Amino acid sequence: MINFIKCHGSGNDFILIDEIANSYTFSEEERRQLSVLLCDRKNGVGSDGILFVMKSDVAEARMRMFNSDGTEAEMCGNGLRCVARHIIQSDGRASIHIETEKAVLAVEQVEPIYKGIDTFSVDIEPVSFEVETLPMNYEKAEAMDVEIPGLSHDFTFTALSVPNPHIVTIVDEVVQQDLIDIGEKANNSPSVFPKGVNVSFVQILGKNKIFVQTFERGVGLTNACGTAMSASTLVSTILGPNDLETPIVVINKGGLVNCVVEKADRRYKIQLRGNATNVYSASIDVNISTSEWNWIETETHHSEIDKYEKLKEYASSQI
Numbered sequence: 001m002i003n004f005i006k007c008h009g010s011g012n013d014f015i016l017i018d019e020i021a022n023s024y025t026f027s028e029e030e031r032r033q034l035s036v037l038l039c040d041r042k043n044g045v046g047s048d049g050i051l052f053v054m055k056s057d058v059a060e061a062r063m064r065m066f067n068s069d070g071t072e073a074e075m076c077g078n079g080l081r082c083v084a085r086h087i088i089q090s091d092g093r094a095s096i097h098i099e100t101e102k103a104v105l106a107v108e109q110v111e112p113i114y115k116g117i118d119t120f121s122v123d124i125e126p127v128s129f130e131v132e133t134l135p136m137n138y139e140k141a142e143a144m145d146v147e148i149p150g151l152s153h154d155f156t157f158t159a160l161s162v163p164n165p166h167i168v169t170i171v172d173e174v175v176q177q178d179l180i181d182i183g184e185k186a187n188n189s190p191s192v193f194p195k196g197v198n199v200s201f202v203q204i205l206g207k208n209k210i211f212v213q214t215f216e217r218g219v220g221l222t223n224a225c226g227t228a229m230s231a232s233t234l235v236s237t238i239l240g241p242n243d244l245e246t247p248i249v250v251i252n253k254g255g256l257v258n259c260v261v262e263k264a265d266r267r268y269k270i271q272l273r274g275n276a277t278n279v280y281s282a283s284i285d286v287n288i289s290t291s292e293w294n295w296i297e298t299e300t301h302h303s304e305i306d307k308y309e310k311l312k313e314y315a316s317s318q319i
């Protein structure tokens with residue numbers, strides 16, 4: 001039997017499995033198989049990924065994030081807010097640390113970004129523009145606002161890791177089919193992106209206000225991607241009209257978040273602030289070896305869902 005919480009950050013939805021509270025001990029292969037089985041939107045529970053909450057020797061907890069195709073990501077910004085909420089609400093402290101694959105990150109509960117929405121802030125770092133950190137094979141050490149050979153002649157991209165890999169382009173209008181085409185091409189170009197890449201289109205809506213949509217590595221088109229919105233805020237601060245140290249409103253298909261970019265010496269740090277909404281809690285019976293599973297029990301969190309709908313309505317009125 002597996003207990004989990006179905007949650008989302010900006011409509012980027014996850015199955016959160018607390019391995020500590022439930023004393024689960026999955027093998028690496030089981031985590032991969034569970035992700036493919038349960039994230040499937042047709043025959044599974046349906047989600048963009050699984051968040052495994054594990055013990056940490058250096059922080060209050062450790063987060064591991066698996067995409068719906070079973071690959072593991074270095075980081076997940078929307079997922080980290082959901083894990084932050086989960087640990088903060090059981091721990092009782094409003095400000096803690098969570099270990100991720102590349103860094104131990106500060107997370108905290110902050111002022112609501114919209115009325116009635118419990119809001120969590122997570123640090124997104126380390127940030128690097130060196131192409132080898134994605135990794136990306138390119139003729140120069142950095143790829144800043146350039147055409148990427150083989151991808152498209154119509155768009156210029158900036159490559160960065162936060163620390164998962166991203167390429168970001170600023171467009172006049174987001175054309176979803178272009179994003180899908182480029183996302184698929186980039187993720188089928190191992191000679192350029194040996195570990196794949198998240199691809200984002202950014203539309204500048206005004207000063208300190210952007211719209212972002214992302215084709216995620218290991219998933220495809222999602223409602224929102226937290227690390228992508230952070231990377232897009234940084235790129236549109238360097239190349240566009242956004243201010244440093246100011247909450248940038250980032251509208252997405254699933255709602256909105258705020259991102260704040262800080263610069264110290266030549267290093268950037270981004271804070272991502274937004275919802276972490278629990279949709280339902282569930283128990284399922286799973287046989288990983290036969291890929292069979294059944295619902296045992298679910299409890300829907302109606303009032304959270306209703307409050308989030310209001311934020312979503314407001315966000316879509318802002319595009």
Ligand SMILES: N[C@@H](CCC[C@H](N)C(=O)O)C(=O)O
Binds near residue numbers: 076226228
């Ligand atoms: N949606 C996530 C990122 C999930 C991982 C990504 N698909 C990758 O493989 O890097 C977020 O909110 O950051």
